Amino acid sequence: MRLKELSIEEFTNFEKNHHLSNYYQTINYALLMSENGYDYDLIGYVDDYDNILCASLILLKPIGIKCFYGYAPRGFLIDYNNDYLLSNFTEALKKYYYEKNVIFIKLNPNIIINNIDSENFDILNNLNSNVHYNLANNSYKKLKDNLYFESQLPRFQAVIDLKNYDLKNITKNTKNKIKKGIRKGLTFEKCDKDNIQMFYNLIKNKKNTSMYYYQDYYTVFEKDNSIDLFMVSIDYNAFLQNSQYIYNEELEKNNKLNEKLIHNNKNRIINAKMNSDKNLLSYKNDIMEATKGMSEKMHNFIAGALVIRHGNTANILITGYDKSYKRFAPNYFLHYSLIKYYKDNFDYLDFNGVVGDFKNPNPYSGLNNFKLSFKPIINEYIGEYDLIIEPKSYQILLENKILAKEFNKKDIKNVG
Numbered sequence: 231m232r233l234k235e236l237s238i239e240e241f242t243n244f245e246k247n248h249h250l251s252n253y254y255q256t257i258n259y260a261l262l263m264s265e266n267g268y269d270y271d272l273i274g275y276v277d278d279y280d281n282i283l284c285a286s287l288i289l290l291k292p293i294g295i296k297c298f299y300g301y302a303p304r305g306f307l308i309d310y311n312n313d314y315l316l317s318n319f320t321e322a323l324k325k326y327y328y329e330k331n332v333i334f335i336k337l338n339p340n341i342i343i344n345n346i347d348s349e350n351f352d353i354l355n356n357l358n359s360n361v362h363y364n365l366a367n368n369s370y371k372k373l374k375d376n377l378y379f380e381s382q383l384p385r386f387q388a389v390i391d392l393k394n395y396d397l398k399n400i401t402k403n404t405k406n407k408i409k410k411g412i413r414k415g416l417t418f419e420k421c422d423k424d425n426i427q428m429f430y431n432l433i434k435n436k437k438n439t440s441m442y443y444y445q446d447y448y449t450v451f452e453k454d455n456s457i458d459l460f461m462v463s464i465d466y467n468a469f470l471q472n473s474q475y476i477y478n479e480e481l482e483k484n485n486k487l488n489e490k491l492i493h494n495n496k497n498r499i500i501n502a503k504m505n506s507d508k509n510l511l512s513y514k515n516d517i518m519e520a521t522k523g524m525s526e527k528m529h530n531f532i533a534g535a536l537v538i539r540h541g542n543t544a545n546i547l548i549t550g551y552d553k554s555y556k557r558f559a560p561n562y563f564l565h566y567s568l569i570k571y572y573k574d575n576f577d578y579l580d581f582n583g584v585v586g587d588f589k590n591p592n593p594y595s596g597l598n599n600f601k602l603s604f605k606p607i608i609n610e611y612i613g614e615y616d617l618i619i620e621p622k623s624y625q626i627l628l629e630n631k632i633l634a635k636e637f638n639k640k641d642i643k644n645v646g
Contacts, residue, residue, distance in 0.1 A: 384583025
């Protein structure tokens with residue numbers, strides 16, 4: 231058995247059929263990262279007949295002086311339970327990359343160790359417990375687990391099981407938010423690269439990344455038609471019609487309450503009348519806003535999502551919405567629409583990261599509460615490891631805080 235550099239065709243054919251296949255381990259992702267400071271290798275481990283036994287995209291980047299580190303995003307495409315294969319592949323990697331002055335290879339394997347219920351946070355399934363031991367036995371250094379987004383990729387992901395999903399089961403508050411978006415005339419449409427600038431305006435405060443990064447993302451993944459850009463806008467005609475209808479309904483209710491108050495001035499009736507007055511004012515304001523939008527022929531995008539399709543999963547890369555339209559609940563409408571769009575043709579919709587601190591108030595409670603309100607399954611991944619190839623150099627990088635500087639994620643908001 232030996233290592234060899236694979237052709238794009240060899241790697242892609244192997245990757246597509248591997249049980250750990252994911253879009254981070256694709257030539258598309260390699261090309262994207264090559265525009266963002268990395269070189270890359272497509273490495274295969276083959277038998278005497280040149281059959282590929284395992285493979286990996288290895289991203290390479292300088293660190294320190296005349297040294298490099300490797301990164302296998304979402305880990306190797308290998309059977310981690312096969313200790314014999316893992317051991318031989320690991321030794322071959324260490325020998326091969328030692329000659330290239332690579333100090334270590336970072337990986338965050340596409341291994342789910344727990345499924346967690348999003349309602350009561352009970353562990354539903356405990357999976358792949360042997361992988362921890364196999365990695366440790368082969369000199370992979372386990373890095374500290376985190377509850378938030380300190381690692382290169384989120385350790386906890388919220389995933390919608392589309393084939394067994396029922397929108398009736400989402401929380402009452404989420405249903406009301408979706409209904410509000412529909413009532414206010416929100417529309418969901420698929421867009422193209424020409425709309426990247428408008429999309430970027432919705433997400434630019436979430437991550438310190440330029441618009442060109444997302445243009446590159448779209449350009450690279452568009453080559454094999456595996457990326458979707460969706461935008462949400464307001465149909466002011468529908469908004470006006472809906473607002474007029476609900477205003478008239480509320481007005482009829484308000485008139486009946488007025489009649490009741492003549493004969494019954496109990497607090498219950500008074501409170502109901504006051505609430506109805508507030509609703510009438512709100513709906514009247516909606517009518518005025520919708521009328522203005524129609525007269526000015528406004529067409530502004532207020533929410534958007536970039537989605538990567540790979541295998542049986544649609545992966546939300548990042549979403550954003552215009553906070554000045556928060557009262558329209560565009561983020562709820564957007565995710566509801568994504569579920570409906572992908573439900574018939576995909577098995578899963580990955581909502582991207584959540585934090586593992588589920589019960590305590592924390593800086594990400596709002597993000598967690600939003601995503602968990604759709605009742606996803608939470609996947610907990612095995613975490614990050616470093617395969618140390620040159621221990622002395624690794625220790626120097628550690629002691630001089632060069633590793634901390636390279637991997638300290640000050641910007642941790644790109645979680646969908």
